[in-house]
Amino acid sequence: MAVPRRREGSRPTFSQAMRRWGLWVGVFVVALGLGGWVVYRIYFAKPGVAIPIQQPSDYELRVGETVRYNSVPPTSGPYASATTDWGIHDRPIPDEIQVHMLRLGGILVQYRPVESPALEDPVAEGLKRLIGRLRTEHVEKYCKVIVAPYPRLQKKIALTAWGRLDAFDAEEITPEIEQRIMRFLDRLMDAYNPERAGCP
Structure with missing residues (x-):
């Protein structure tokens, strides 16, 4: 019995949506950490x-x-x-x-x-x-x-x-x-x- 294919334009599965959401969260966390490090270096870290x-x-x-x-x-x-x-x-x-x-x-x-x-x-x-x-x-x-x-x-x-x-x-x-x-x-x-x- 053939497995029906997902039609073009149909909604992604729950696992695909979670993976995509997790990817964006990861990008956001990395950007936030990098921004925090830059702010620390500019405003709080002692020079020299x-x-x-x-x-x-x-x-x-x-x-x-x-x-x-x-x-x-x-x-x-x-x-x-x-x-x-x-x-x-x-x-x-x-x-x-x-x-x-x-x-x-x-x-x-x-x-x-x-x-x-x-x-x-x-x-x-x-x-x-x-x-x-x-x-x-x-x-x-x-x-x-x-x-x-x-x-x-x-x-x-x-x-x-x-x-x-x-x-x-x-x-x-x-x-x-x-x-x-x-x-x-x-x-x-x-x-x-x-x-x-x-x-x-």
Whole structure:
């Protein structure tokens, strides 16, 4: 006895409808998960890479005292009692002072300087302009930022906060790099500030 064929235009069977419905639910769940991951990365994830926290020593360091930090530049660990001014510096800042400034809730924006002072350095000039503008237009919000050279960098730019590091290469400060720096500042400035230090 021949099995009757389903006529064109007739309704799908219950199992076919369920498979089709399940496929659409699966696509929706994947899209929702991907969208959630993107939103998390943009709005909630901390920028940069997490660096294991080195505990401070039982005593404050003297400036120039040798310490083996677990990142370059340092992001935590023993620190000197001395501090430095926020803002733009033309000379490298000792590691042990950098760590103290991070402990106060600050951010360091450092760059690898060009080999000869006679050469132009568009990255250095761009960073100085950006941070100078931010500190002028938004005094309270961006008061705890330091820009300084750091000859030991492997990448051209390194952003540091307590326990976070974002190092990358650049030939100039583009709008994309400005956004990257701004996101680091906005998410991590004062994220760690056990001394509850305010702006000077």
